[in-house]
Amino acid sequence: MVYLDHAATTPMRPEAIAALTGALTLVGNPASIHSAGQTAKRLLEESRERVAATLGADPIEVVFTGSGTEAVNLAIKGLWWQRQADAPRPRLVVPAGEHHATIDTVEWLAAHEGAEVVEIPVDAVGRVRLDALADELRRHAASVALVSMLWANNEVGTLQPVADVAALCASADVPLHVDAIAAYGQVPIDFRGLRAASDAAPGAGLVALSVSAHKIGGPAGVGALVLDRSAKVEPLLHGGGQQRRIRSGTQDVAAAAAFAAAATAVEAVRETDAARMAALRDRLIAGVATIASDATLSGDPDPEGRLPGNAHFAFAGCEGDSLLFLLDAAGVAVSTGSACQAGVPEPSHVLIAMGRSEQDARGALRITLGHDSTDADVDAFLAALPAALERARRAGLAARATSFDR
Numbered sequence: 001m002v003y004l005d006h007a008a009t010t011p012m013r014p015e016a017i018a019a020l021t022g023a024l025t026l027v028g029n030p031a032s033i034h035s036a037g038q039t040a041k042r043l044l045e046e047s048r049e050r051v052a053a054t055l056g057a058d059p060i061e062v063v064f065t066g067s068g069t070e071a072v073n074l075a076i077k078g079l080w081w082q083r084q085a086d087a088p089r090p091r092l093v094v095p096a097g098e099h100h101a102t103i104d105t106v107e108w109l110a111a112h113e114g115a116e117v118v119e120i121p122v123d124a125v126g127r128v129r130l131d132a133l134a135d136e137l138r139r140h141a142a143s144v145a146l147v148s149m150l151w152a153n154n155e156v157g158t159l160q161p162v163a164d165v166a167a168l169c170a171s172a173d174v175p176l177h178v179d180a181i182a183a184y185g186q187v188p189i190d191f192r193g194l195r196a197a198s199d200a201a202p203g204a205g206l207v208a209l210s211v212s213a214h215k216i217g218g219p220a221g222v223g224a225l226v227l228d229r230s231a232k233v234e235p236l237l238h239g240g241g242q243q244r245r246i247r248s249g250t251q252d253v254a255a256a257a258a259f260a261a262a263a264t265a266v267e268a269v270r271e272t273d274a275a276r277m278a279a280l281r282d283r284l285i286a287g288v289a290t291i292a293s294d295a296t297l298s299g300d301p302d303p304e305g306r307l308p309g310n311a312h313f314a315f316a317g318c319e320g321d322s323l324l325f326l327l328d329a330a331g332v333a334v335s336t337g338s339a340c341q342a343g344v345p346e347p348s349h350v351l352i353a354m355g356r357s358e359q360d361a362r363g364a365l366r367i368t369l370g371h372d373s374t375d376a377d378v379d380a381f382l383a384a385l386p387a388a389l390e391r392a393r394r395a396g397l398a399a400r401a402t403s404f405d406r
Helices: 013-021 036-057 068-083 101-111 128-141 161-170 191-197 253-291 320-329 351-353 358-362 374-393
Strands: 062-065 090-097 117-122 145-152 174-177 206-213 224-229 310-314 366-367
Touching: 013 253, 036 062, 036 224, 036 253, 062 068, 062 253, 068 101, 068 145, 068 174, 068 206, 068 224, 090 128, 101 145, 101 174, 101 320, 117 128, 128 145, 145 161, 161 174, 161 191, 161 206, 191 206, 253 310, 253 374, 320 366, 320 374, 351 358, 351 374
Parallel strands: 090 117, 090 145, 145 174, 174 206
Antiparallel strands: 062 224, 206 224, 310 366
16 A cells, blocks of 8 residues: 555654554553553653754643643633633634644534634635734734634645734733644644743743644554643643643553654654655656546645645545545555535535535545655555546545535
């Protein structure tokens, strides 16, 4: 199988596997004060230090979570609840086309807590419109609980103007959470540097950043929320307060050790690996253009404006799901930009937010490269694409009506 779906998850690195299996032999709760517990705690805190070093953060600012989704939930819900403590601030500001970890969280706060979700438009490449965000903050800063945004769009790979948004939020005295899950390991992240550059007051500007281990070659089931010392959040979990009283629960030492091993390995080769992936990406994009001249590259066409491992296309006249299944049958794993609910293909909400038609959005295909991708993988995809595309176009677009609509 040629695996080109690294944005969904990427194979575990050997360093992470070794760290995980080695740590699984340790006995001891890191909250215990006996020697076994303290040995576990030492490994846990060393792992926290190593992850923090790759994010430009202090170790105390790294809160380990059970996933990137949990980190996003803790940041958004925790900040929103805390911001209601001294005054009503119902507005929750997010760009269009965010990941569902954010979308579902803000929709839950709207349904259950009375949050007013304000969607900031994005441009034709999926980049947040700074003028619209600046206008929202200028007019409504006093009622804004927080701003939450992606560092890089997980579907089309467009990099966002994080430094500019951090500066806008700092000037408006509003906290910012950034979901960096898709960007981590591919672009430099300097949490402390961004805060310093924006001259943020305590609790304002960039205060929270979410990452996940399994996107960088660590294990699934562990993520982290980088939380500035000045940030105040209401915890989701109660019962022990093991991590700054922000996240309770016995900490997974083995998962943290594997996360740290992957993070250290990735950061050591990040620049050279990003250049290698970008070269593969550009060759793949050029190859698709020769096979399907009507295929539309989604996201920023400037190579410097998108993730080095991301290539996303909209293919006219066919369903992305059809292409996915046909490529899978040919031994190539990719993904679509659409979600499928109750068996009915739905268009990519990201492409719709970018102004694409529903028909264009239904023909989406995302190809993402990773640390073990090779020229042979790109060759295999390009070899399998023509036949898959021809058959998918013969099948056409799925009917929007189903038997349940009758």
